[in-house]
Amino acid sequence: MLRTVKPRNARSKRAMEARQPKEVEDPRTCVFVKGTHTGEVVNNAMKELMALKRPDAITFNKKNDIHPFDASSNSQASLEFWSQKNDASLFLVGQSTKKRPNGLTFVRMFDSRVLDMIEVGVDKFVSMAEFKTPKSTPGNKPLLHFASDLFETHPRFSQLKSMLISFFNGETIESICLPGIEHVISISLSPTPQTLNTAIASADLPTTTPEDLSSLPKVHIRSYTIKLKASGTRIPKVDLIPMGPFLDLSLRRHTPPDPELLKQALRRPKLKKQDVEKGLGKKRKNFEVDEMGDLRGRVHVAKQDLSKLQTRKMKGLKSQFDEDDEQEAGGDDDVEMPMEKKQRTS
Amino acid sequence: MDVTNILSSIQNGVNQDELDDGNYILDPGYLTVTNTEPIDVDLYKCILSQTKTSTNISNKTLETLPKSSYGALFSLPTTSSPDGPLAILPPPALLLPREKPLPKPKEPTKWEKFAAAKGIQKTKREKKVWDEEKQEWVARWGWKGKNKEAESQWLHEVPANADADHDPRKVARDERKARVAKNERQRLQNLAHAAGPSGDRKKEIDRTLATTRVSTASMGKFDRQLDGEKKPRGIKRKFDPAEASAEQEKKNALTLLSQMDSDSRKMRSGPLTKEEGVLNVRKAIRSASKGQGGVALGRKLDSSKRKSRR
Numbered sequence: 182m183l184r185t186v187k188p189r190n191a192r193s194k195r196a197m198e199a200r201q202p203k204e205v206e207d208p209r210t211c212v213f214v215k216g217t218h219t220g221e222v223v224n225n226a227m228k229e230l231m232a233l234k235r236p237d238a239i240t241f242n243k244k245n246d247i248h249p250f251d252a253s254s255n256s257q258a259s260l261e262f263w264s265q266k267n268d269a270s271l272f273l274v275g276q277s278t279k280k281r282p283n284g285l286t287f288v289r290m291f292d293s294r295v296l297d298m299i300e301v302g303v304d305k306f307v308s309m310a311e312f313k314t315p316k317s318t319p320g321n322k323p324l325l326h327f328a329s330d331l332f333e334t335h336p337r338f339s340q341l342k343s344m345l346i347s348f349f350n351g352e353t354i355e356s357i358c359l360p361g362i363e364h365v366i367s368i369s370l371s372p373t374p375q376t377l378n379t380a381i382a383s384a385d386l387p388t389t390t391p392e393d394l395s396s397l398p399k400v401h402i403r404s405y406t407i408k409l410k411a412s413g414t415r416i417p418k419v420d421l422i423p424m425g426p427f428l429d430l431s432l433r434r435h436t437p438p439d440p441e442l443l444k445q446a447l448r449r450p451k452l453k454k455q456d457v458e459k460g461l462g463k464k465r466k467n468f469e470v471d472e473m474g475d476l477r478g479r480v481h482v483a484k485q486d487l488s489k490l491q492t493r494k495m496k497g498l499k500s501q502f503d504e505d506d507e508q509e510a511g512g513d514d515d516v517e518m519p520m521e522k523k524q525r526t527s
Numbered sequence: 528m529d530v531t532n533i534l535s536s537i538q539n540g541v542n543q544d545e546l547d548d549g550n551y552i553l554d555p556g557y558l559t560v561t562n563t564e565p566i567d568v569d570l571y572k573c574i575l576s577q578t579k580t581s582t583n584i585s586n587k588t589l590e591t592l593p594k595s596s597y598g599a600l601f602s603l604p605t606t607s608s609p610d611g612p613l614a615i616l617p618p619p620a621l622l623l624p625r626e627k628p629l630p631k632p633k634e635p636t637k638w639e640k641f642a643a644a645k646g647i648q649k650t651k652r653e654k655k656v657w658d659e660e661k662q663e664w665v666a667r668w669g670w671k672g673k674n675k676e677a678e679s680q681w682l683h684e685v686p687a688n689a690d691a692d693h694d695p696r697k698v699a700r701d702e703r704k705a706r707v708a709k710n711e712r713q714r715l716q717n718l719a720h721a722a723g724p725s726g727d728r729k730k731e732i733d734r735t736l737a738t739t740r741v742s743t744a745s746m747g748k749f750d751r752q753l754d755g756e757k758k759p760r761g762i763k764r765k766f767d768p769a770e771a772s773a774e775q776e777k778k779n780a781l782t783l784l785s786q787m788d789s790d791s792r793k794m795r796s797g798p799l800t801k802e803e804g805v806l807n808v809r810k811a812i813r814s815a816s817k818g819q820g821g822v823a824l825g826r827k828l829d830s831s832k833r834k835s836r837r
Binding site for chain 1: 552560568571600601602606608611614615616621622623625627
């Protein structure tokens with residue numbers, strides 16, 4: 182636990198305020214941690230993932246004895262401490278052991294507590310350097326492409342999808358310059374095995390037996406740069422040029438998020454008045470924003486009763502002079518008239 | 528299955544219209560597209576075999592599919608900017624867990640609570656006020672502020688009954704400083720209130736307990752001790768110095784004597800008179816009336832007399 186410090190000057194006060202919770206959050210800062218042993222593959226994979234994550238990335242130069250899935254070790258406490266110290270809420274821990282070679286662990290934090298973890302093994306890795314192609318600018322937002330139905334149906338893969346979006350793109354932005362988008366990261370799976378198809382149909386239970394892990398499809402992460410060509414229409418033609426890194430991953434251990442913590446983490450701020458006017462959130466009837474950006478409302482008015490319309494007052498138009506009424510109710514009119522007048526004046 | 532056709536079509540570039548829209552889940556807020564179409568086994572194997580032969584692992588399906596997401600982005604509403612069209616992104620559909628909890632709303636101050644209860648609207652206070660004499664706008668506070676006018680004017684009205692050392696400037700300045708101090712005190716109170724009760728609850732309880740233990744008639748000397756009750760810590764007995772000057776000793780003795788002699792400390796104001804005798808009337812009445820007092824006793828006696836007459 183970090184000690185709480187009272188800021189002594191304006192600069193440190195600003196820095197501390199920048200760490201306070203925000204309604205619209207900044208992209209998650211990721212800390213890249215090396216475990217006790219990392220091979221060449223893990224080192225390079227982490228280096229290149231960091232290149233994609235920059236500038237929201239911090240590397241630890243030294244090795245750390247950290248085993249996130251080992252509950253008996255104080256790794257979770259270390260992660261929580263680092264998270265507070267660095268104001269980071271994502272970790273990528275690289276560790277290579279004989280039992281689990283070339284392992285990468287994604288750890289996501291909420292409020293400096295571990296939310297969920299995913300361990301993947303790097304089966305194949307192709308570095309950026311192997312493609313003699315232009316690379317994207319650091320800090321540029323990528324497009325993300327997920328290809329498989331499992332990302333929507335299987336809990337393990339939907340967790341992976343959520344984690345990867347948090348890693349690469351977890352920032353809400355209002356607008357983006359389309360020609361400025363430079364690269365696409367594509368995450369696809371190998372074909373869904375028959376066993377998984379039936380398993381999902383029968384029972385939606387994620388079991389983590391070793392046999393089950395091998396049956397899970399592999400994950401292919403590919404990154405490309407985009408080259409736009411004029412097509413004559415609004416939508417330009419897109420050419421994809423392999424940029425690297427290319428990773429083939431297989432899923433290993435994981436920890437699903439704690440439901441209580443996840444519930445807290447999924448809380449959204451109340452929509453602002455401006456957003457509601459834009460038409461977000463609760464639908465408002467008869468309001469619309471036109472092409473000029475003006476808010477337009479439609480008012481429904483009941484049909485006006487024109488018979489009661491007050492026209493020019495003339496003695497001759499008074500009801501007591503009505504010819505047809507005179508025979509039916511002659512005396513009554515004298516009594517009613519003053520009452521009507523009273524009502525109008527009030 | 529013949530895959531060559533599929534591959535060739537992919538290599539030619541899939542047209543946006545050909546892609547089945549039902550299979551795409553687009554989330555422009557996170558610039559993400561998910562293709563829910565199951566991966567074709569034959570195609571996948573074909574690509575794998577291709578990549579084995581070629582040094583390049585890039586496979587064509589993976590290359591062509593992301594193009595669709597790009598097309599979808601271009602159909603979003605845009606605003607123009609100097610750098611090119613800016614696509615306005617809708618809020619993301621996928622719920623990603625937050626990094627930190629939602630910021631807590633600011634605790635309203637005591638005044639804000641009162642104003643809300645009374646329905647008082649906040650009005651913006653202009654920083655400058657019009658000075659009639661100078662015929663210009665001056666600062667309400669701060670350097671050459673209007674609130675320092677009473678201190679800086681060259682002529683002061685002095686009340687008739689004022690002291691000789693009455694300084695109108697100082698009075699005005701003190702008043703202003705008091706207002707500032709009051710405001711600061713209220714600000715700190717609001718801050719403390721917003722921070723909630725202090726975490727030293729245990730300390731508070733210990734302090735209260737220590738106070739109650741010496742708050743009995745015997746100052747805790749003859750209280751029943753509970754099991755496991757500890758001696759109050761941090762209490763030191765104080766003694767007068769053993770050697771005191773003769774002057775001091777005399778003074779102490781005299782104060783003690785005067786206290787003993789003073790009326791306030793006396794139980795009785797003199798030797799017992801004959802009437803009083805040894806009977807303590809007050810105590811006797813209390814005992815006879817069973818603690819209800821003399822008036823109640825008198826009433827009781829009256830009623831018993833009436834009963835006996837009947």
